[in-house]
Amino acid sequence: MSTSMISGHWLAVASGEHVRIGRSAGFMQVCHGKAGPLRRIGAGDGVVYYSPSNGFGVQDGLKSFTAIGRVRAGDPYRFDMGGGFVPFRRDVDWAAAREVPVGALAGQLDFTAERNWGYQLRFGLCPLGERDFRLIAEAMGAEVDLRLSA
Template sequence: MTAPTRHRNWIAVASAEHARRGRDDPAGGFMQVGHGKLAPLKRIRAGDHVAYYAPTTTLGHADRLQSFVSIGVVHGDNPYEADMGNGFVPWRRDVRYASAAREAPILPLIEQFDFVDDPKHWGGKFRFGLFEVNDHDFGLIAAAMQAELQGLGP
């Protein structure tokens, strides 16, 4: 008998405007990373947890937000393309977001995260757009967002 596959935890990076669009989509929640690239989404599986970190409110603006804005569980077997118009056809994954989660600033958590090697230079990993974190770090994010992920499973 094989052991059940354990979920992985991810932090995705996008402006709050873009992350909220995926969270609040009337057709169901979704995620995109790296301006719609496929490769990062291939690493993610149904049942994985994802939290979106937003450095800014709007893409290309210097309005520092530095907050986690959505958190949920990935659904569906594979990434898929979605036509957003004007020739933009990004890759997506379906996500069930925790509807009662609150947006939470990152700064109070920096010194508690295992993935942060140097609290004075904590932003380095976020440049990748998507990276994996351990259960401890994801738990800190979920607690700060007052998010309940039970019941959102695949």
């Protein structure tokens, strides 16, 4: 895959607190640091984070899109966070964007069209359609490159 190609869009799931750490440091992690899901993502792919809550395991009702950006070239890599936790990461160019409650886009997103739309999020990473990516970017006020390759 060419690193200049934008080939896909992804919806990742993590707590708002974890997303904000990754956003400030220019990386993403998914599925408790597993490499497999990160290998599905290509350089130039768009990624949006959905955060059901602010903290891991907390039920505070955040339910918001908390980050949006483009994945940089390079393979997933390990990062030692200390305490024996060495998750895999990918580098991301995060766009300046505001956090937006998913409810603000109610009825507009294809991925929320089904009654049980949240069920797909249990995997921590799922494909996201181009249309949904664009709608979320617009709602977040994000200046993210929306051009797609042919």
